[in-house]
Amino acid sequence: MHVVSPIRETLVLNGKSYHDVTEDICKQVEGKPTKEWKIVFGISVLVLLYGAAWVFWTWWEGLGVWGLNKTVGWAWDITNFVWWVGIGHAGTLISAVLLLFRQKWRTSINRAAEAMTIFAVICAASFIVMHMGRPWLAYFALPLPNTFGSLWVNFNSPLVWDVFAISTYFSVSCLFWYIGLIPDLATIRDRATGTRKKVYGALAIGWTGGARAWARYEDVSLILAGLSTPLVLSVHTIVSFDFATSVIPGWHTTIFPPYFVAGAIFSGFAMVQNLMLVTRVVYKLEDYVTLEHISLMNKIITLTGSVVGIAYITEFFIAAYSGVEYEQYAFINRASGPLWWSYWAMMTCNVLSPQLFWFKKIRENILVSFIMAVIVNIGMWFERFVIIVTSLHRDYLPSSWTYFTPRMGDISDYIFSFGFFFTAFFLFAKFLPVINMAEVKSVLKSSSEKYPEKKKATV
Numbered sequence: 406m407h408v409v410s411p412i413r414e415t416l417v418l419n420g421k422s423y424h425d426v427t428e429d430i431c432k433q434v435e436g437k438p439t440k441e442w443k444i445v446f447g448i449s450v451l452v453l454l455y456g457a458a459w460v461f462w463t464w465w466e467g468l469g470v471w472g473l474n475k476t477v478g479w480a481w482d483i484t485n486f487v488w489w490v491g492i493g494h495a496g497t498l499i500s501a502v503l504l505l506f507r508q509k510w511r512t513s514i515n516r517a518a519e520a521m522t523i524f525a526v527i528c529a530a531s532f533i534v535m536h537m538g539r540p541w542l543a544y545f546a547l548p549l550p551n552t553f554g555s556l557w558v559n560f561n562s563p564l565v566w567d568v569f570a571i572s573t574y575f576s577v578s579c580l581f582w583y584i585g586l587i588p589d590l591a592t593i594r595d596r597a598t599g600t601r602k603k604v605y606g607a608l609a610i611g612w613t614g615g616a617r618a619w620a621r622y623e624d625v626s627l628i629l630a631g632l633s634t635p636l637v638l639s640v641h642t643i644v645s646f647d648f649a650t651s652v653i654p655g656w657h658t659t660i661f662p663p664y665f666v667a668g669a670i671f672s673g674f675a676m677v678q679n680l681m682l683v684t685r686v687v688y689k690l691e692d693y694v695t696l697e698h699i700s701l702m703n704k705i706i707t708l709t710g711s712v713v714g715i716a717y718i719t720e721f722f723i724a725a726y727s728g729v730e731y732e733q734y735a736f737i738n739r740a741s742g743p744l745w746w747s748y749w750a751m752m753t754c755n756v757l758s759p760q761l762f763w764f765k766k767i768r769e770n771i772l773v774s775f776i777m778a779v780i781v782n783i784g785m786w787f788e789r790f791v792i793i794v795t796s797l798h799r800d801y802l803p804s805s806w807t808y809f810t811p812r813m814g815d816i817s818d819y820i821f822s823f824g825f826f827f828t829a830f831f832l833f834a835k836f837l838p839v840i841n842m843a844e845v846k847s848v849l850k851s852s853s854e855k856y857p858e859k860k861k862a863t864v
Contacts, residue, residue: 416510416848418692423846426693427592430838430845433688434593438835441687446835449827456821460535463814468538470814476807477797481815482536483647484789485822488672489529490571490644491665491785494637495673496522497574500581501633504626509851510701512844513693517684517834518677519582524829525676526575528822533567535818563646570643574636581629587612588622588843641669648792655735655796658723664716671709671755672785678702678778680830682771684839693840696769703762703774706781710759713788717756731801739795743808747787748795754784 421429438446463470473480496518503511534540546568548558558565591612594605612618645665648656678699685694724736739748758780762768794809833839 416513416695416697417845418695421692421849423849426842426845426849429690429692430589430840430842431593431596433834434836434838435596439687442831442835445687446828446831449824449831451824452820453824453828456817456824459814459817460531460821463535463818464538464540468536470812471818472810472812472815474807474809476800476805477794477809479793479797480790480809481811481819482532484786484793485819486529486532487644487647487665487789488786489525489532489822490641491669491672491789492676492782493522493525493529493574493578493673494641494666494669495677496520496525497578497581497633497637498670498673499677500585501630502637504630505634509848510698512848513690513695513698513840514677514681514702515844516582516585516841517680517839518673519578519585520830520833520837521673521677521680522578523575523582524826524833525673526571526578527829528826530571530575531822531825532818563643563650566643566646570636570640574640577629577633577636581626581633584622584625584629585841585844586837588614589838589841592842593838637670638666641665653796653800654729654731655739655792658720660716660719660723664713664720667709667712667716668755668785668788671706671713672782674702674705674709675778675781675785678706678774679782682775682778684834688834688839690840693845696771699771699774700765700768703768703777706778707759707762710755710781714756717752735796735799738799739791742795742799744791744795744798748791751784751787751791754780755788758784 417426471481496515499511499518500515503515533546534543537543537546546558546565548560548565558568587609590605591609591614594602594609597605642662642665645661649658649661651657681694681702682699685691721736724732727733739745758777761773761777767773798809799806
């Protein structure tokens with residue numbers, strides 16, 4: 406007797422054929438921009454221009470336009486840097502780690518996640534350049550040869566390690582993203598005419614679609630996935646060393662590396678969820694980004710949120726167990742000091758809210774999933790703010806204790822990063838296929854309603 410196996414939900418709905426996949430995804434690239442796209446892109450450009458004006462003013466006037474003071478020397482700039490690096494983490498995880506583990510559900514969301522990684526890392530790097538004050542001297546952060554004199558960077562500083570880690574992460578992510586695009590670029594090339602055919606043809610670098618080309622494509626993808634997987638752990642680990650290698654109470658703790666990695670994956674998956682839910686509606690891709698994808702993403706958000714919650718509790722326990730009064734005070738001050746509201750916003754958004762996803766109805770609710778993903782990223786921003794500002798505004802000298810208040814410079818430079826991120830993402834979604842056609846086709850027979858015989862098992 407033949408029965409249909411209930412093992413896994415279908416990942417491509419409404420019996421799509423290979424031709425349907427090509428048509429549904431290529432039409433977004435080949436057609437004229439939709440009204441919805443023009444509206445959201447226009448808003449993004451306006452936000453970008455407003456933020457760019459403030460970035461110019463920051464460089465013209467100096468960092469005095471920020472709300473920094475003699476005690477809180479790091480605040481919104483480094484908070485935003487760590488937050489954006491965390492956002493970029495999910496792209497590499499979805500693309501590389503899930504590829505190595507042969508997870509078929511990654512195929513509809515990996516392209517957007519990879520693009521998100523690249524844009525998020527650029528946003529993070531913008532804050533490094535901003536807080537230098539003299540961005541035209543940014544190249545001095547690189548290990549330059551002695552033709553520039555005897556001045557070398559301090560290789561003992563984790564800030565220098567950041568330069569190496571993030572530049573490596575960015576380079577590998579760009580290469581991984583581009584390699585995955587090549588078969589789809591060739592598809593668009595073959596359907597295009599005139600200048601578009603030449604442009605996409607140049608980008609496709611002579612892809613023929615032959616057996617040898619596909620074999621090389623798969624080999625390179627696995628190699629890059631193998632290189633990228635350690636980066637998932639190393640990049641945010643090294644970012645955490647900016648704090649963990651210091652002697653400031655609340656920072657010098659060995660839990661920071663795994664804690665930061667879990668938090669980065671947590672916030673990154675939430676941002677992917679937001680982007681894919683918007684793209685799903687705007688480009689009518691409900692057959693490719695299904696409730697199954699949304700549910701699986703929410704499960705990972707719940708898992709990583711729980712890991713982050715355990716880390717918060719562990720921090721308090723270790724501080725209490727250490728017997729160091731300065732360390733104990735740092736954590737008591739976080740929960741009950743002048744910035745208590747930011748600590749409890751962090752706990753509510755990051756630990757409590759994801760627990761709603763234990764219920765399937767909530768986990769598969771589109772609107773709730775979108776709102777929860779926004780809440781998670783708000784909470785993760787507060788986490789970085791709490792770690793940085795509450796550890797600095799109460800130092801060893803009570804006479805220097807102060808309260809940090811952001812100014813328009815802090816807020817507007819942060820707004821700039823959002824303007825750039827969404828402008829870049831909407832341009833990507835218009836001129837490049839937002840879903841990986843080749844990989845969706847590779848799982849079509851095993852994951853589509855059109856091929857139910859693939860799900861039959863003999864009992």
